[in-house]
Amino acid sequence: MGYKIYYDILxxxxxxxxxxxxxxxxxxxxVKDV
Known part of the structure; x- marks a missing residue:
């Protein structure tokens, strides 16, 4: 799930x-919010 968020941000x-x-x-x- 982290990777999806990362790519969504990109x-x-x-x-x-x-x-x-x-x-x-x-x-x-x-990352801090998580």
């Missing part, structure tokens, strides 16, 4: 055109 990030730094921030935040 997909959303690519669609939104955000920076890699923002992606990492989201991933770290998601």
């Amino acid at each position: 997909g959303a990030a690519a669609y939104a055109g955000v920076t890699r730094h923002t992606i990492y921030h989201w991933i770290r935040k998601g």
Whole structure:
């Protein structure tokens, strides 16, 4: 399930055109929330 969330974030990030730094921030935040 973790991988699905990871790829969902990458997909959303690519669609939104955000920076890699923002992606990492989201991933770290998601890990903390879990």
